[in-house]
Amino acid sequence: MIDTIRTWHRLMENRDVNGLDDLLAEDVVFHSPVVHTPQEGKAITSQYLAAAFYVLGNEQFRYLREVVDGNNAVLEFYTELDGVVINGIDMIHWNEEGRITDFKVMVRPLKAVNTLHQKMAAMLEARKGG
Template sequence: MAHVSDSLARWHAVVESADPSAVPGLLAEDAVFRSPALFAPQEGRAVVAAYLGAAIQVLGPEFRYHREWVGEESAVLEFTSSVEGREKCTAST
């Protein structure tokens, strides 16, 4: 679980910096992004980095994490943000 915790700490630092150029350095070459908003999983470091980098920019300064659930090989992060005056709450893995 230390690996997951270390990865989360690095992710939080990138989100706090709001620097999407740091996202690829967090990802494995074979990273996969799954979202209920997308029809199919998005595969590969470059594609996943593009989605996560865009999320960092779109969710902006109102983005806040509230809870985390950490497992052996994964984590779920609950967050809220306000986009165009509308507050959103969701979780991601």
């Protein structure tokens, strides 16, 4: 069984995009703070999380606290992008194997949501092109 949260921290810290394949369930659902519909499946979820590794995972990024209960965790994070403070949470649920089945990101304040939307769109487009 996968130690989900420990593995997640390692992947985030190392920006290990390739490690996402083992951590995500095939039927994982990703909930973005800026996309209105849930994104279903490992392929699209991997794209979003890989982009987030690079957009959010800068030298200011850190998790402030986490709450784990059974197969659920809430991880509060802090970072800055272009001088904009971003405060958010990752809400993660995993199955009995330890693979993530649901990943929801919530971000505040509005200026942070707008900045994140702009940066993530650019990163997703760049990753699609190359």
